[in-house]
Amino acid sequence: xxxxxxxxxxxxxxxxxxxxxxxxxxxxxxxxxxxxxxxxxxxxxxxxxxxxxxxxxxxxxxxxxxxxxxxxxxxxxxxxxxxxxxxxxxxxxxxxxxxxxxxxxxxxxxxxxxxxxxxxxxxxxxxxxxxxxxxxxxxxxxxxxxxxxxxxxxxxxxxxxxxxxxxxxxxxxxxxxxxxx
Amino acid sequence: xxxxxxxxxxxxxxxxxxxxxxxxxxxxxxxxxxxxxxxxxxxxxxxxxxxxxxxxxxxxxxxxxxxxxxxxxxxxxxxxxxxxxxxxxxxxxxxxxxxxxxxxxxxxxxxxxxxxxxxxxxxxxxxxxxxxxxxxxxxxxxxxxxxxxxxxxxxxxxxxxxxxxxxxxxxxxxxxxxxxxxxxxxxxxxxxxxxxxxxxxxxxxxxxxxxxxxxxxxxxxxxxxxxxxxxxxxxxxxxxxxxxxxxxxxxxxxxxxxxxxxxxxxxxxxxxxxxxxxxxxxxxxxxxxxxxxxxxxxxxxxxxxxxxxxxxxxxxxxxxxxxxxxxxxxxxxxxxxxxxxxxxxxxxxxxxxxxxxxxxxxxxxxxxxxxxxxxxxxxxxxxxxxxxxxxxxxxxxxxxxxxxxxxxxxxxxxxxxxxxxxxxxxxxxxxxxxxxxxxxxxxxxxxxxxxxxxxxxxxxxxxxxxxx
Numbered sequence: 001x002x003x004x005x006x007x008x009x010x011x012x013x014x015x016x017x018x019x020x021x022x023x024x025x026x027x028x029x030x031x032x033x034x035x036x037x038x039x040x041x042x043x044x045x046x047x048x049x050x051x052x053x054x055x056x057x058x059x060x061x062x063x064x065x066x067x068x069x070x071x072x073x074x075x076x077x078x079x080x081x082x083x084x085x086x087x088x089x090x091x092x093x094x095x096x097x098x099x100x101x102x103x104x105x106x107x108x109x110x111x112x113x114x115x116x117x118x119x120x121x122x123x124x125x126x127x128x129x130x131x132x133x134x135x136x137x138x139x140x141x142x143x144x145x146x147x148x149x150x151x152x153x154x155x156x157x158x159x160x161x162x163x164x165x166x167x168x169x170x171x172x173x174x175x176x177x178x179x180x181x
Numbered sequence: 182x183x184x185x186x187x188x189x190x191x192x193x194x195x196x197x198x199x200x201x202x203x204x205x206x207x208x209x210x211x212x213x214x215x216x217x218x219x220x221x222x223x224x225x226x227x228x229x230x231x232x233x234x235x236x237x238x239x240x241x242x243x244x245x246x247x248x249x250x251x252x253x254x255x256x257x258x259x260x261x262x263x264x265x266x267x268x269x270x271x272x273x274x275x276x277x278x279x280x281x282x283x284x285x286x287x288x289x290x291x292x293x294x295x296x297x298x299x300x301x302x303x304x305x306x307x308x309x310x311x312x313x314x315x316x317x318x319x320x321x322x323x324x325x326x327x328x329x330x331x332x333x334x335x336x337x338x339x340x341x342x343x344x345x346x347x348x349x350x351x352x353x354x355x356x357x358x359x360x361x362x363x364x365x366x367x368x369x370x371x372x373x374x375x376x377x378x379x380x381x382x383x384x385x386x387x388x389x390x391x392x393x394x395x396x397x398x399x400x401x402x403x404x405x406x407x408x409x410x411x412x413x414x415x416x417x418x419x420x421x422x423x424x425x426x427x428x429x430x431x432x433x434x435x436x437x438x439x440x441x442x443x444x445x446x447x448x449x450x451x452x453x454x455x456x457x458x459x460x461x462x463x464x465x466x467x468x469x470x471x472x473x474x475x476x477x478x479x480x481x482x483x484x485x486x487x488x489x490x491x492x493x494x495x496x497x498x499x500x501x502x503x504x505x506x507x508x509x510x511x512x513x514x515x516x517x518x519x520x521x522x523x524x525x526x527x528x529x530x531x532x533x534x535x536x537x538x539x540x541x542x543x544x545x546x547x548x549x550x551x552x553x554x555x556x557x558x559x560x561x562x563x564x565x566x567x568x569x570x571x572x573x574x575x576x577x578x579x580x581x582x583x584x585x586x587x588x589x590x591x592x593x594x595x596x597x598x599x600x601x602x603x604x605x606x607x608x609x610x611x612x613x614x615x616x617x618x619x620x621x622x623x624x625x626x627x628x629x630x631x632x633x634x635x636x637x638x639x640x641x642x643x644x645x646x647x648x649x
Contacts, residue, residue, distance in 0.1 A: 008259065009255040009256070009258055009259040009262070010252045010255040010256045010259060012255075013251060013252060013255040014248075014252060017243065017248060017251065021242060021243045021248075022240035022241060022242055023240070025240075025241040025242070025243070026238065026240065026241060029241070035241065039243070039247065040628065042243065043243070043247055043250075043251060043627075043628055044628065046251050047251065047254065047431070047627075047628070048525075048526050050251070050254055050255055050258055051258070051471070051525075051526050052471070052483075052525045052526050075398075079398070079400045079403070113234075114227065114230050114231055114234055115231065115234040115235055115238070118231075129231065130235060132196070133228060133231040133232045133235050134232075134235035134236065134238070138198065139193065139198050151189075154189045154190075154192065154193050154198070155189050157189075157192060157193075157196070158188075158189035158191075158192035158193070159189075161192055161224055161227055161228065162187075164227055164231070165223060165224075165227050168227070
């Protein structure tokens, strides 16, 4: 551990929690499909942070927290057989499944349509899209968190956006022209 | 450069993910094909919508209590860190000594010396100076005991404080134990693999050495908890793995930590009177892995020690027989004999029940001199030299009620596990007694897991036969 004599670990932890606990709770809850289990994992993640060091700053800290949190979630998923492994999802994505035409987004008029349509994408594609557009991680950071290659991450984000665009036909100025088949 | 609309580079460009070189090429392609510009704008449009929608999703927070528990933990670590800085002189001494152990071991692979076939007798050098009196105020569990390994090389007396983690204290430690230690043979109970058979009592004279697996998960505890909470029924006895129950919980093993100076692992061994069998003694072995230095991106899988194996040696003069609680079945013995990798932050807790030899340990009063010696051998990531941590536990075993919360809690979980397994070794364990014990050993319970265990016990009370 690299610890400056005058460091205050509790204050540093408080800052880390202020900055990241919400995003981590959202992330863990989504992977596990269970907000309460997610809370357990997020607390565990901060505990590990305390016990394994604090020579991490800004972006590195966020990436470290998401990586540890994700691994803990996957440990639980594997044990409980709730989720198949990432590699299987990758195959599904590469198989090029199109969004089902009508079952997800049709008839929704309020905000949240695009993110609602996301739920029809394979889980790993949703995860990567969220890490990019909800948590602001770069391709490289997402690769670090998920263990995918940067190329894989780029591919998942690219095809994810393409599919959502097909669903909503978003034009170049951010406006939506209307849903199309 | 010709670019198709299906090229992921276009999306990467639109999202600002490309370096100057690639971005320049994409820009050139866009200049040549105006439809690509529309495409980029469309991608940015959808990205903007997604960002907007996703950022509007509700953001949960940890509760004030959850945060307070974590902050309390940080404050404890802060205090421990400051205390350690004060002791840094001692730490450096450890490092020097550890290096000496390595020199003593030389370039010869230690394992060659450790394989079966070595001398059977456990000989421990006993030429240490008289110990100083116990530190005042540390309680009955913190009695410094003389090191069985001789004087410290830098001239100060060396002590084996049974409640401290510590590093090897003398080069002779290595050679004494190396010549004495042999890996235990696996228990041969062929044909019983699928049955629910607890580890039996073993005579220390016949077999003084034991080991257990270091990479224990907690799947069995989760299973037990789910059945009791959600289905209101008890698990099959064979589905209950006591080591997985004990190791579901986190314990505070960082008071005297390793850090950079003392290496990635720490080990401690404690004794206390056994709460379910009068005259017996419990040995708790606790191992804590600390973090490395390069953590970013490593995640929870960061390995801080490799080829790790634990060896527990019982002195036949002090211990008549021993029994490893949990880790039951021949597979466990096989696994434990293989060196394992240990990840940062991992904790391992194991409990042994001991029968003191002769009249030793009666009423917990008699001495159990150098009763048990625990060694953990490991290599640092990248391999190379084998490092050895050694600790010994000596009596008298204090009253169970006076043992630390962590010790009592782990013993309580083990007791409940034995009840669920309907173990012949459960002694006087009852759910009622475990409930009482658990409530008195909650500690700071910063993850709330111990309180949850109390709830599991309460539920189980109604599912088990009525106790007398």
